[in-house]
Amino acid sequence: VSFGSELSNRAPTFDMDLSDFMDGDKPISYEKAKEYFSQDPSQKWAAYVAGTVLVLMTELGVQFTDSMSILVSSSVPEGKGVSSSASVEVATMSAIAAVYGLNIAPRDLAILCQKVENHIVGAPCGVMDQMTSACGEANKLLAMVCQPAEVKELVSIPTHIRFWGLDSGIRHSVGGTDYGSVRVGTYMGRKLIKCAASDLISQSFPSTPTQSCDASEEYEKYGVDLLKSEASLQYLCNLPPHRSALPY
Structure with a gap:
């Protein structure tokens, strides 16, 4: 059951049989689960809730033999860029x-x-929102790095400081096409940087494996150490492999 459903295009309730998450004696694949929740747009919201069950089954081997009822009631505004999806997960x-x-x-x-x-x-979201929801504390800022997901420290907010959020009126969704396109563009840019850095290094050190791409002279002024760092930089990609492994 989801309270507040009348404010958005979603059904107020969602019911499923836990056996729908099973393929024989094993959990179904994530891809099949995605297709399952995409059948009815008004009930796609349930993927954020029921999806946690499948992930626990798949990643931790948890077995759910009893039925469960979940009531979702939240004061976090939806589509405003304040981690409503991560908070419900x-x-x-x-x-x-x-x-x-x-x-x-x-x-x-x-x-x-x-x-x-x-x-x-x-x-294709990163882990920042989930880390904030899971590790954050009231009246404190969370200092962290996202790759890998590590909490550095919790910083207390002085009592005389207040934070205000202004609603721009523009809805935000990490599940939208625009967000996915930006993520793909980021990976393409990272690939180009690594490729250019490797190519420049190969000009100075022929024994270094090369990648075929155009190198920009702008990288030369940064020095070999930075180029080596860029050439070996690993950027964790949450998009499907066929999206991130394209020959840019």
């Missing part, structure tokens, strides 16, 4: 973990919830 998985006695560290729970959004919802 983290809240749902945390509740399930508590009921079933699963001991999942906050960081691990955040990464599992990211899998829900990446593979079942189909949104």
Whole structure:
């Protein structure tokens, strides 16, 4: 059951049989789950909630033999860029973990919830929102790095400081086409930088494996050390392999 459904284009309730998540004696693939939740646009929201069950089954081998009822009630505004999807994923998985006695560290729970959004919802998001929802604390800022997902520290906010958010009126969705296109463009840019850096290094060190691409002279002024760093830089990609491994 989802409260507040009348404010958006989604059905107020969603029901499914847990056996729908099984393919014989194994959980179904994430791709099949994505197709399952995409059948009815008004119920696609359930992927954020029920998807946590499949991820726990797949990644941790959790077996759910009893039925469960989940009530979703949130004051986090939807489509405003304030992590509404991550918050419902983290809240749902945390509740399930508590009921079933699963001991999942906050960081691990955040990464599992990211899998829900990446593979079942189909949104190519990073892990920042899930990490904030799982590891953050009230009245504190969370200092972290996203690759890998690591919390550096929690910074207390002075009592005389207030933060205000202004609604631009423009809806935001990490599951939208525009967001995915930006992510693809980012990976393409990273590939070009690595390729150009490798090519420049090969000009100075012929024994270094080369990649075929056009190199820009602008990189020469940064020095070999930076070029080596760029050539070996790993950028974790959450998009399907066929999207990120294209010959740019």
